[in-house]
Amino acid sequence: MTSTPAPDRVRTRAPGKINVHLSVGALQDDGYHDIATAYQAVSLYEDVTAERADDFSVRFTGPIDTSSVPTDDTNLAIRAARLVARTSGHRGGVHLTIEKQVPVAGGMGGGSADAAATLLAVDTLWGTGLGRDELLRLAAELGADVPFAFAGGTAVxxxxxxxxSPALAKGEFHWVLALSETGLSTPAVYRALDEHRERYRADISPAPRTPVVEAQVLQALRAGDAELLAENLHNDLQAPAMRLQPALAQTLELGERSGALAGLVSGSGPTVAFLVPDRDAALEVQVALSASGFVALRANGPVHGARVLH
Incomplete structure (x- = not known):
């Protein structure tokens, strides 16, 4: 029997995401919140090329500004590679080249997609054979959104x-994404939410201990019904994101006026995701946003999670 020689280079891909529903529970004693979210993986991708090396390094290519992204051991992709090496006992390193298509600090899980694609890339490159379940476990150690970037599709x-938990989704949903020139810090958005809830606690319902995804969201995904989904898009982080970046209100208004069924801030923002009925409407909304000076991208979902390209 002949064994297949280990490759010197592996290229993988993982998708960005949109949270079509995001409910945030009460602040807990450990400073974190439980959430309930419906994720959809969309066709903006991070492509990772992994090459054998003596140490660990990363560089970026692609159209996204990565000047604020660290390239040292705090980088999430480097952390993913080191975690696989530590778990498997592999000796040696990797040089990563990441072609970024997902905006940085945009609420679409670009860093999580980097980590997910890297887990798969180095496991394949090094022949460590950890398997899907173990890679998903490692993904959860790296960050809350990393397991979904690895799994893809639609999930709660x-x-x-x-x-x-995988969620049934029928057909294809079309999105237009309005990017922002400046990112938002996820911890800052959560702090703004907590401050708002504390300030107005006498006037608003208390945050749930155990949030849930609304049934109508799951029904819309299951039916492939864009109009029903548009009626039920929800994000508890949208209001605090808009307080930190007030211009997001005008972005939402412009997209909806230009033909979108509805818009919402994606995750912790500031990317605004507009759900549209079809490809033609997506093009119209993209043109309108571009004419107003936005970088606007079209995407569709759901799409596959992390996979090996070659």
Whole structure:
């Protein structure tokens, strides 16, 4: 029997995501929140090329500004590679080249997609054979959104967002994404939410201990019904994101006026995702946003999670 020689280079891909529903529970004693979210993986991808090396390094290519992204050991992709090496006992490193298509600090899980694609890339490159279940476990150690970037498709996330249950989704949903010139810090958005809830606690309902995804969201996904989904898009982080970046209100208004069924801030923002009825409407909304000076991208979902390209 002949064994297949280990490759010197592996290229993988993982998708960005949109949270079509995001409910945030009460602030807990450990400083975290439980959430309930419906994730949809969309066709903006992070492509990772892994090459054998003596140490660990990463560089970026592609159209996205990565000047704020660290390239040292705090980088999530480097952390993913080191975690696989530590878990498997592999000796040696990797050089990663990441072609970024997902905006940085945009609420679409670009860093999580980097980590998910890297887990698969180095496992394949090194022949460590950890398997899907073990890679998903490692993904959860790296961050709440990493397991979904690995799994892709459509799913409900609970706990920190990393406890995944696949959700049935029919057909294809079309999105237009309006990017922002400046990112938003996820911890800052959560702090703004907590401050708002504390300030107005006498006037608003208390945050749930155990949030849930609304049934109508799951029904819309299951039926492939874009109009029903548009009516039920929800994000508890949208209001605090808009307080930190007030211009997001005008972005939402412009997209909806230009033909979108509805829009919402994706995750912790500031990317705004507009759900549209079809490809033609997506093009119209993209043109309108571009004419107003936005970088606007079209995407569709759901799409596959992390996979090996070659």
């Amino acid at each position: 996330g609970t706990g920190r967002g990393d406890e995944l």
